[in-house]
Amino acid sequence: MAATPTDAGVATLGEFTFECGQSIPELHVGYETYGEFDGDNVVLVCHALTGSQNVARTPERDADAGQAGQARAWWDDVVGPGKAIDTTEYYVVCANVPGSCYGTSGPASERPADLNLPGDEPDHDRWGTAFPPVQVEDWTRAQRRLLDHLGVGRLRAVVGGSVGGMNVLEWAKRYPDDVDRIVPVAAAARLDAQCLALDAIARRAIRSDPNWNGGDYYGEGRESPDTGLAMARQIGHVMYLSKASMERKFGRRSAGRDSLSREEGDLGLAADPAAAFFPYREVESYLDYQAEGFAERFDANSYLYLTRAMDEYDLAAGYGSDADALAAFEGEALVVSFTGDWHFTVEQAASVATAFRERDVPVAHHVIDSDHGHDAFLVEPEHVGPPLRDFLADGVEGHAVDDQGGDGSPRDEPDRDPDHAPVHSSLFGG
Numbered sequence: 001m002a003a004t005p006t007d008a009g010v011a012t013l014g015e016f017t018f019e020c021g022q023s024i025p026e027l028h029v030g031y032e033t034y035g036e037f038d039g040d041n042v043v044l045v046c047h048a049l050t051g052s053q054n055v056a057r058t059p060e061r062d063a064d065a066g067q068a069g070q071a072r073a074w075w076d077d078v079v080g081p082g083k084a085i086d087t088t089e090y091y092v093v094c095a096n097v098p099g100s101c102y103g104t105s106g107p108a109s110e111r112p113a114d115l116n117l118p119g120d121e122p123d124h125d126r127w128g129t130a131f132p133p134v135q136v137e138d139w140t141r142a143q144r145r146l147l148d149h150l151g152v153g154r155l156r157a158v159v160g161g162s163v164g165g166m167n168v169l170e171w172a173k174r175y176p177d178d179v180d181r182i183v184p185v186a187a188a189a190r191l192d193a194q195c196l197a198l199d200a201i202a203r204r205a206i207r208s209d210p211n212w213n214g215g216d217y218y219g220e221g222r223e224s225p226d227t228g229l230a231m232a233r234q235i236g237h238v239m240y241l242s243k244a245s246m247e248r249k250f251g252r253r254s255a256g257r258d259s260l261s262r263e264e265g266d267l268g269l270a271a272d273p274a275a276a277f278f279p280y281r282e283v284e285s286y287l288d289y290q291a292e293g294f295a296e297r298f299d300a301n302s303y304l305y306l307t308r309a310m311d312e313y314d315l316a317a318g319y320g321s322d323a324d325a326l327a328a329f330e331g332e333a334l335v336v337s338f339t340g341d342w343h344f345t346v347e348q349a350a351s352v353a354t355a356f357r358e359r360d361v362p363v364a365h366h367v368i369d370s371d372h373g374h375d376a377f378l379v380e381p382e383h384v385g386p387p388l389r390d391f392l393a394d395g396v397e398g399h400a401v402d403d404q405g406g407d408g409s410p411r412d413e414p415d416r417d418p419d420h421a422p423v424h425s426s427l428f429g430g
Helices: 136-150 163-174 193-207 210-215 226-240 243-249 260-264 273-277 282-297 300-312 346-358 373-379 381-397
Strands: 005-012 028-034 042-046 091-095 155-161 179-185 332-338 363-368
Touching (some): 005 136, 028 136, 155 163, 155 381, 163 179, 179 381, 193 300, 210 226, 226 300, 332 373, 363 381
Parallel strands (some): 042 155, 155 179, 179 332, 332 363
16 A cells, blocks of 8 residues: 655755755755654654665555656655555655755755856856865754754654664664664664775766766756666675575576677666677676666765765764763664674674663664675665664564564563563564
8 A cells, every 4th residue: 555645745945954064055855755643653764875766666656657666665665554664653754865865965965056156167057076175964954954844753663774774873862762663673873894895886987987977967059977877886785685595596607698688788888799608697687777876866976975975974982982962862762783794783783782781771772684685774664664664663572573682682571571572584474
């Protein structure tokens, strides 16, 4: 059953000063809401890197060809009537983040005609790389501004996956009095060196595309840097999949020397005559298909901006430790991680849970046994949904909430009612 948006559109929120100190005269935020607001039933959902405000399928948007992948109904199995985040019970808000390209101000947005930009005046009407640098902190502040605009004060919960989970953690740090429960899913307090390195390579792929043109590719007759963006996305997809899931899906199987997707998979690269001798493998075909679709719907500069925001985020910034950063939060937390996720690992999630415990915040670290990799939070709703549903209703005492402890190992909880003991997540039904 599809959710029905109560409201959707783009809010104009006035002048906005980013954490970097630079300002724009008008912040526009694309958003959608679902359900009915009753004063204390608001759940804010934070999207991942290239997601959008369209978190759930709606009758009005089912045929929207302008969005796909994580941009279109990206958590429809979790958000909606009767689902884990039940839109008949909760008023759900999802906002596109600053720097993105789905209605919220970013590099691809129109800039004011009378704005004086440094250097030569570009021959197009977009911000391009003159848009201020964006950080996760700006996403949280923009969401707070949007909620004020919508007349929403305190939140029942803030939920999000991947870098959206970092966004969630920032809510607990920056607005600890504004939210009762937080749920960072497949997230961490900061990226590790390996992920920082891969993100850097992805950005270099975009900037090395001749069509990037220093970020000024919006002018009439100019080609977008689709090849560089596609390659960047391919790097991302490898990060999102586990070794086991890639082996299961693709192995070393060939897609066929004469496969039509072979030419489509060239992504505008120069021909390699020697390649005709070797098979075009299924894993290559998959990456090419995903990359080409992504390049059609996303903006290359936005990808640069958003990956930099993710790389820069550090929960402990401005504080002595993660625990100190979370010290003012007096609600409850559910930290969800996946065993096959090497982008944001179980160990990193356990560290976040430990930070909450050090400040006596009620927290559960729910570890889901999965070999899907980072994408598990999107593709395993049958495992994510039950603990999320029960945590929203009953906090860390929720029936399906399984606390693995700060180190990822099961905890002994003798005072807990055995009739309401948690069930391991791998046994959950839909």
